[in-house]
């Protein structure tokens with residue numbers, strides 16, 4: 001099994017770019033000093049980037065390279081979903097140790113490329129560099145949105161409905177359960193939650209169709225946890241939010257994990273978790289249009305609270321009692337807390 005050192009940079013780059021075929025919107029692809037792109041008329045470009053570092057954002061014992069590549073693509077695709085943008089072009093940079101296997105590198109790239117391709121985007125370039133410590137991969141993704149039609153975090157107003165896709169908290173629960181298992185162990189009992197952590201899907205198709213309803217006034221994807229990400233959206237919009245726990249969608253897997261981990265269900269739902277679900281502020285008059293779109297996509301869309309004038313987050317318990325909520329989520333520099 002050849003390593004990067006065995007083959008050398010030129011041969012590894014040749015293999016990485018071997019079967020790139022011409023793609024729409026690419027005037028000049030990989031192989032020159034830079035790619036030349038051809039955006040659609042009447043659109044604005046939307047750009048995002050995300051880096052995964054070995055040991056911090058992915059655990060090799062749990063995630064084969066192909067899966068890690070797919071998840072890195074999902075993290076970026078999810079950001080474009082939160083902007084209601086259509087993904088087009090990506091740049092992939094990798095820092096790898098010389099003793100790593102070339103096949104692992106190719107698999108990581110393939111995982112990213114396949115996931116991007118499903119949503120219409122192609123890798124048009126990148127960079128390969130040698131590291132001695134933790135390996136990493138960084139993806140930059142460009143997308144398009146009809147001019148002026150992008151979503152932001154800042155459009156929520158008091159009275160708007162708070163909606164979430166799927167069942168946030170599952171990825172964080174999966175990670176917490178994985179920590180109890182032997183590295184890479186199979187656990188049919190917890191497979192659904194482990195998959196939510198290891199194989200998240202971006203809500204792109206849903207986002208693009210929701211955008212066409214005109215009902216969404218602000219959006220953000222859940223990459224650190226609902227409480228933390230919702231707090232950021234509220235701050236950007238200059239509003240607060242009240243979460244109604246009684247209206248949260250039932251999730252028997254999450255309830256079972258809550259019991260097994262000894263962690264309150266609310267803490268799993270709202271705490272640190274990179275689910276890549278969407279948090280949305282919805283015009284109350286257009287709730288039904290959003291529900292129709294979500295049903296068509298087979299994605300759960302829960303209306304779990306509302307935006308209010310008073311800043312901060314609060315939780316309305318099933319009995320009616322309202323409690324302040326301190327945002328907890330994943331902070332890259334503090335860890336969880």
Ligand SMILES: [Mg+2]
Pocket residue numbers: 078079082220221222223
């Ligand atoms: Mg984001």
